[in-house]
Amino acid sequence: MKKPKNALKNPFRRGFIAILGNEKYQGFTIPLFAIILSLLAASLLLLSLGKNPLIAFRSLLQGSGLLPKASYAAKKNILTDFMSMLNILTPMIFAALAVAVALKAGLFNIGISGQMLVPGFIASITVGYSKLPAAAALPLVLIIGIMGGAAVGSLIGWLKHRFNINEVVSSIMLNYIFSYIISYFINTNYIDAVSRQSRYISANTRLTLANIELFGLKMDIPLGFILAVPAAFLVKFLMDKTRVGYELKVVGLNKKAAQYAGINVGKNIVMAMAISGALAGLAGVTYYLGNFNSIQPRVLSSLGFDSIAVCLLGNSHPIGILFSSLLITVISKGSNYMSSTINVPQEISQLITGLILLFSACGAYIKHRVSLAKDEIRDEKLRLKQENEEGDRV
Amino acid sequence: MNYIIIEGLAFALPLFIIAIGGIFSERSGVTNLALEGFQGFGAFAGAAAVMAISGGNLAGIETPMFITAMVFALLGGMVFSMLHALLCIPFKANQVISGVVINILATALTAFLTSQFNTVLFGKPTNKFVLGICEKFTVPFISEVPVLGAFFTDVYYYQPIIIAAALVASYVLYKSRFGLRLRACGDNPHAVDAAGISVSKLRFIAVMISGALSGLGGMCFAYSISASFSPTIYSGYGFLAIAALIFGNWKIGPTLLACLLFGFARSGGYKLAQVLGLTSAFADIIMILPYVLTLLLLMFFSSTNRAPRALGEIYDKGKR
Structure with missing residues (x-):
């Protein structure tokens, strides 16, 4: 300049x-x-590339149900697109909140994928394959999500506190370990011979009501979304108004000062990772038992890594995260439609996401x-x- | 036994060179989570150059093309790493954020460019460059020595290159004036500044070195494990390298041991599964071996781990 x-x-x-x-x-x-x-x-x-950017951006909004498309298939309209966008958005919000909580305590939780996978798998094989009615199954799935994620998260926190193992390393290692172990169990016990994934969970236990007929439309209703927005406000409340949140922030800003003030640093590290893991667990169950209904062996969801960027785009602020998740989800959801309207490869949408993150950094x-x-x-x-x-x- | 050593080395050495790249950057005080992106982009640059020059027909010119790939991977990684350097140093972005962003951007950019490239060059929009596997050589006589000989059997061409690069890198880092300054930058940048050396410039160069070495490592993976360039190159080698260098306490020697541990545990696991005649599902259980081993070892050794003191801090001249 x-x-x-x-x-x-x-x-x-x-x-x-x-x-x-x-x-x-x-x-x-x-x-x-x-x-x-x-x-x-x-x-x-x-x-x-010789394409009109305005049409491209409009297609992104149309594809994610924020603007009406020119034509719809039977039993589909803007609302169905919007609902399926919310379906993808839900785990993204939880995962990004998980990153934010850890970040506030000065910890970098790169193991979201692992913390999603473990409760997702446990909930699938215990509740997902059972014949429980929805009223009993859904709360159980959520509880497993919270507990499973928190367990993995606090393990990472404990390793850091007790053995001084850098949380980045331990969570990368645990990501691989869980991914391989779970892949083993899926391949030996729960494999679907056709899809090469774990068998589908029963519809009763899914956090997304899939293909529901409503107002003459067929749509997916993500029940987890009802929790995702309050979760963001809850995290904000926890961080701004409670003692737990205050201690976490002090530990994140300066460990020595925290210790001097009589704050138990170790306890807070474990606590921060447990909360972060619990949120990641919720992301896991809304992802594997909501957005999808099976688990692909040996694959860690890329959502775990994308959520880091989404969190940072939202300035690690819970409310900011709601908006940044929406933005990134709209781009990725709308990319399908965009590639069909202006005939560009779908990778473009990831590239746009990358550019947004780059400039936000x-x-x-x-x-x-x-x-x-x-x-x-x-x-x-x-x-x-x-x-x-x-x-x-x- | 021979299999374990041969395959273990073939995996450990590319990992090692990526980790050395990471060490350069982190010892200068710039956190580098972008290694994953660097190695992928380097591999892309090398593979794209080979495709552009050879026109997709590699028969008969494998070796010159291999060298071309190496050179372009080095350059590609270096150029791409300047983005990370730019964000972290003059733009003062959070280094962790920048690293994550660079990784996402690298995945998206290479996938996009590969399909564009394939469309223009061959008229089919695939996201893959098929390269084949790098040639191997066996040193006569020495290779016949039991056990030790395995280190000289079926050596990929890239292995001696990596060893040479690693030797040069450790000389530069530990014996040269530049290396001393670089290490000082990571611990006490103010002292370096007081000595009249530009911290920003030094860190910029350090990140570029890390990009170049990572690019080389990525190219080696593309030429061995996957035998092609495709988005599968982003399967966590860079993160594994970061784990290795933290395990190695930001020193080149111990990092080599960590990489060898990964490599041998991995090939050993495969061999074990083979010998026991296990199905591929059981192989998954054995595949956790390197990671469990690392975690256990870290429990014993990481109490003495110490990161460079100014790692991840944005250099601020006015700060005391």
Whole structure:
């Protein structure tokens, strides 16, 4: 950026700084600015392929049920698309919240996939293959999700606390270990000969009501979504208003200071990982027993890794995460429709997601530039004022 | 036994070179979770260059093409790593965030470019470049020595390259002036700055080295395990390398041991499954061996583990 001689002369720049410079709203305006920048970059990319970016973005919204499509198949309309988008969104919100909680305590939970898989598998084989009625099965699935995830999470926390094993390493190792062990059990006991996945769970135990006839439409209703939004507010409450949350944050900011203040650091590390794991477990059950109804052996869901980025895009803020999850899900869900309307490869949507994340990662830099520019404008104003006063005196 | 050593080395050495890349970056104070993306992008660059030059017909020109692939993988990894360096150093982004983002971007970008490339070049939008397996050689005489000889039997061409690169890298890191400064950057960047050396520049170079070495490692995996470039290259080698280097306490020597452990435990597991005549389902159980072993060893050894002091911190001149 070139420095103009007189910072006050460019009204465009001044307006820009005035909007972005308000510290009260920066948590919101700067990510938004980054997203706009990245959409511009994505537009350039689409233009270079000879495609109309506006049609592309509209198709993304249409494909995810936020705008009506030109035509629909029988028993489908905008609501069915929207519901199936929510179906994908639900585990994403839980997983990103899981990353956020750990991050607040200064821990980097890269093992979300493993913490999703374990409760997903346990719930599938215990409840999923049973004949329980929905009223009994669904709460049980959720409880298994929370407990299973929390168990894996606290194991990682405990390894860190007791043996000083870096949580990144232990969670990567555990990811592989669980993935292989579960793949073994699926392949030996629960395999479906045709799909090469675990057998489908019974419809009663699924957290998504699949292919339900409602208002003359056939749609999927994700029950987990009812919990996902309150979960975000609950995490916010936990972090901002409770002692547990406060201690976690202090440990995350400065371990030594926390210790000095009499906070049990080890307990809090385990606690943070347990909460994070529990949320990841909820993501796991809404993913494997909701969004899908079986488990593919030897595959760790990429959702576990994407959720890290989604969390960071939402500034690790629970409410921000609701929006960032929505954005990323809309792009990935809508990509199918986009590739059919403008005939581009589906990988484009991942690329757009990548660009958004890339520009959002520069948020701190944008903030830095804005505050520099703000100082510059302030200095300039001060100088002009002084000059005027001197002029008056003369 | 021979099988274990041959296959173990073939897996351990590419992992090792990626881990060395990670060590360069992390010892200079830049957390590098992007190794996974670097190795994938490097492999893509090498494979794409081979496809562009040979036109898809590799018969008869395997060796020159192999060298081309190596060179381009090195360059590709280096160029791509500049993105991470750019985000982390001048743009002051959180280094963990940047790493994750780079990985996601690498997966998306290479998948997209591969299908574009294949469409333009061969008219079919597949996401795969078929490369075949790198040639092997056997050193005469020495290879006949029992046990030890296995280290010289069926050696992939890339193995001596990696060993040479590793030797040069450890010389640079531990014996050269540049290496001393680099290591100082990770522990006390203010001291480096006070000595009149640009911390940003040094870290930038360190990240680029890590990109180049990771790219090389990724290319080796593409030329051995998968025999092609496809999105399966992103199956966690980079993360495994990170685990190895943390296990190795950010030092090159112990990291080699960690990589060998991964390699031998992996090939040993396969061999065991083969000998016992187990089905592929049981092989899964044996495949957890390297990871369980690592966790157990870490329980004993990681109490003394110490990361570079300024690792992950954005360098701020004014800070004390």
